[in-house]
Amino acid sequence: MTDLAIETDGLTKQFDDELAVEDLTLQVPEGSIYGFLGPNGAGKTTTMRLLTSLTAPTSGTATVADVPVADRPALAPKIGYLPTDPPVFEELTGREQLHHVARLHGLDDETRTERVRDHLERFDLQSAADRRVASYSTGMRKKLGLIGAVLHDPDVVLFDEPTSGLDPRAARTVRDTVAEMTTRDVTVFLSTHILDVVEELADSVGVIDDGVLVAEGSPEELKARKEDGAHGDLEDVFLQVTGDADERTARSDREVATAGSEDVR
Numbered sequence: 521m522t523d524l525a526i527e528t529d530g531l532t533k534q535f536d537d538e539l540a541v542e543d544l545t546l547q548v549p550e551g552s553i554y555g556f557l558g559p560n561g562a563g564k565t566t567t568m569r570l571l572t573s574l575t576a577p578t579s580g581t582a583t584v585a586d587v588p589v590a591d592r593p594a595l596a597p598k599i600g601y602l603p604t605d606p607p608v609f610e611e612l613t614g615r616e617q618l619h620h621v622a623r624l625h626g627l628d629d630e631t632r633t634e635r636v637r638d639h640l641e642r643f644d645l646q647s648a649a650d651r652r653v654a655s656y657s658t659g660m661r662k663k664l665g666l667i668g669a670v671l672h673d674p675d676v677v678l679f680d681e682p683t684s685g686l687d688p689r690a691a692r693t694v695r696d697t698v699a700e701m702t703t704r705d706v707t708v709f710l711s712t713h714i715l716d717v718v719e720e721l722a723d724s725v726g727v728i729d730d731g732v733l734v735a736e737g738s739p740e741e742l743k744a745r746k747e748d749g750a751h752g753d754l755e756d757v758f759l760q761v762t763g764d765a766d767e768r769t770a771r772s773d774r775e776v777a778t779a780g781s782e783d784v785r
């Protein structure tokens with residue numbers, strides 16, 4: 521059996537009167553890329569925050585890189601997280617920020633210098649590396665956040681919208697970086713609204729809507745399940761399965777009612 525990098529069971533997060541994630545059960549094999557899709561407010565970021573122990577579940581469990589997410593100190597060295605708006609230190613230069621992050625991860629001087637230099641070059645940031653982050657554009661900040669998320673060579677990375685705000689060349693570098701990671705058995709959990717990215721990279725796709733996982737499978741499997749039997753693209757499938765949460769609830773209530781009436785008969 522394949523080892524799992526991410527496993528959740530009944531993961532649920534309730535914020536006051538908002539059920540952001542409901543009974544989420546996921547299994548992501550090691551070394552694979554899982555594309556996580558969903559409309560605005562569906563629960564993607566909350567799921568990623570649960571998987572990175574930045575927020576505690578209301579109920580349910582999750583294990584990432586063999587560590588229960590409740591054990592934050594053990595989890596941190598094994599995972600890398602890129603939030604939608606990565607935190608930056610405005611007063612530091614890009615290089616200083618990356619050295620700081622690498623030091624927090626306990627990388628020795630030589631490894632730190634080498635990795636920071638290589639990543640700055642790879643993401644075409646070397647000419648801006650000694651400028652203060654305060655002068656960076658959105659895309660440059662994103663690149664800096666992304667480098668900071670992977671500098672310590674984590675086993676599992678979780679990227680929230682990694683290509684948003686990037687120019688086509690930088691977006692290509694991100695895609696290549698993600699693809700290259702899996703050759704080293706790194707597992708990538710990727711939330712994005714850019715369906716091309718998912719189609720190109722993901723081994724499996726999960727679609728969340730209103731906190732509920734409403735579809736899951738390989739991109740090919742999802743495209744083949746289009747309701748009218750035609751072979752749609754991922755956008756068709758996305759629009760179909762995330763259509764209307766109220767309508768879905770009503771449909772499932774009708775199904776329960778029908779099943780119930782059959783029982784009586």
Ligand SMILES: Nc1ncnc2c1ncn2[C@@H]1O[C@H](COP(=O)(O)OP(=O)(O)OP(=O)(O)O)[C@@H](O)[C@H]1O
Binds near residue numbers: 539562567
């Ligand atoms: N700290 C919080 N307190 C209260 N409600 C929250 C909190 N964080 C998220 N929510 C709510 O939980 C739901 C899911 O939000 P989440 O940010 O996970 O969605 P998302 O799928 O990442 O959306 P987007 O694509 O717009 O980034 C939303 O209704 C949101 O308003």
